[in-house]
Amino acid sequence: HKEIKELQEEIRRLAEEKNAVILAHYYQRPEVQDIAHFVGDSLELSRKASQTDADIIVFCGVRFMCETAKIVNPTKKVLHPNPESGCPMADMIKAEDVLRLREKYPDAEVVAYVNTTAEVKAVSDVCVTSANAIKVVSKLESKRIIFIPDQALGNWVKKHIPDKEFIIWQGFCPPHFEFTAREVLKLKEIYPDAKVAVHPECHPKVIEIADFVGSTSQIINYATTCDSNRVIVITEVGLLHTLKKKNPNKEYIFPQSMNYCGTVYCCTMKAITLPKVYETLLKETNEVVLPEDIIQRARKPIERMLELS
Numbered sequence: 259h260k261e262i263k264e265l266q267e268e269i270r271r272l273a274e275e276k277n278a279v280i281l282a283h284y285y286q287r288p289e290v291q292d293i294a295h296f297v298g299d300s301l302e303l304s305r306k307a308s309q310t311d312a313d314i315i316v317f318c319g320v321r322f323m324c325e326t327a328k329i330v331n332p333t334k335k336v337l338h339p340n341p342e343s344g345c346p347m348a349d350m351i352k353a354e355d356v357l358r359l360r361e362k363y364p365d366a367e368v369v370a371y372v373n374t375t376a377e378v379k380a381v382s383d384v385c386v387t388s389a390n391a392i393k394v395v396s397k398l399e400s401k402r403i404i405f406i407p408d409q410a411l412g413n414w415v416k417k418h419i420p421d422k423e424f425i426i427w428q429g430f431c432p433p434h435f436e437f438t439a440r441e442v443l444k445l446k447e448i449y450p451d452a453k454v455a456v457h458p459e460c461h462p463k464v465i466e467i468a469d470f471v472g473s474t475s476q477i478i479n480y481a482t483t484c485d486s487n488r489v490i491v492i493t494e495v496g497l498l499h500t501l502k503k504k505n506p507n508k509e510y511i512f513p514q515s516m517n518y519c520g521t522v523y524c525c526t527m528k529a530i531t532l533p534k535v536y537e538t539l540l541k542e543t544n545e546v547v548l549p550e551d552i553i554q555r556a557r558k559p560i561e562r563m564l565e566l567s
């Protein structure tokens with residue numbers, strides 16, 4: 259514990275010395291969340307990254323989040339403490355796939371979940387996050403929507419906007435697809451007074467059971483303030499850290515998993531560790547570099563999202 263505390267203090271000291279801001283997603287390890295100047299969902303983190311006047315952004319999240327920070331604030335040095343930390347869902351579609359879909363459906367608008375590579379964003383019309391997808395898509399004029407890459411979020415949006423036609427890419431989030439309706443219903447049987455909060459990356463059958471569906475921040479807000487003292491939380495277990503901090507008086511139930519950790523776990527998010535953050539900031543390594551034309555083209559759909567939400 260002493261080592262962790264010392265490392266945390268040293269990272270914060272370095273951040274101050276170098277005028278760096280540390281941003282972290284809620285799925286990060288608790289000890290990493292604790293050194294961040296700001297912890298948030300994808301939308302809040304991209305807003306923070308676009309507004310910061312720090313010289314360096316240390317982004318504790320997966321690659322697409324770091325790329326988004328670079329795209330919205332390209333003059334900053336964006337550092338990714340572990341360049342191998344990617345999002346498997348983001349890698350389930352390539353720019354060529356999007357171009358092929360565009361050719362097939364020339365009248366459609368391409369809606370890209372932010373969980374995509376910068377190259378994919380560069381050939382998309384608008385981005386969305388789990389916090390604003392319904393709002394953004396409902397404001398689009400096109401009757402036909404190509405939704406990439408998450409089938410679960412795509413189906414959730416489609417359900418709310420029945421007057422549009424959706425072509426949905428069949429990508430998915432491996433950790434969120436681990437949750438089953440059967441286990442959530444079982445938990446509801448054990449805790450009949452509990453409310454169920456679900457991330458929209460979950461399978462539609464799991465979403466059907468939910469009392470609340472939203473982004474990580476929205477789930478935290480709902481779970482800590484709803485009228486039930488027990489909440490079944492169906493998303494990555496990293497949320498527990500903030501839930502306990504924000505409202506320790508409630509009980510938060512996360513389903514058990516068959517994997518070795520016992521809970522559903524995004525291993526690439528957890529691939530960022532305190533020593534890696536320290537090394538990266540100290541040596542200013544692992545800089546996120548993107549070609550200038552990709553930055554220019556990928557910025558448009560992100561800015562459009564920020565305007566529409």
Ligand code: 13P
Nearest residue numbers: 299300301387388473474
């Ligand atoms: P949020 O935008 O809800 O934080 O989700 C990001 C993510 O990767 C969920 O798996």
Ligand code: SF4
Nearest residue numbers: 320345346347431524
């Ligand atoms: Fe990607 Fe899923 Fe991990 Fe989020 S939880 S970063 S969508 S793999």
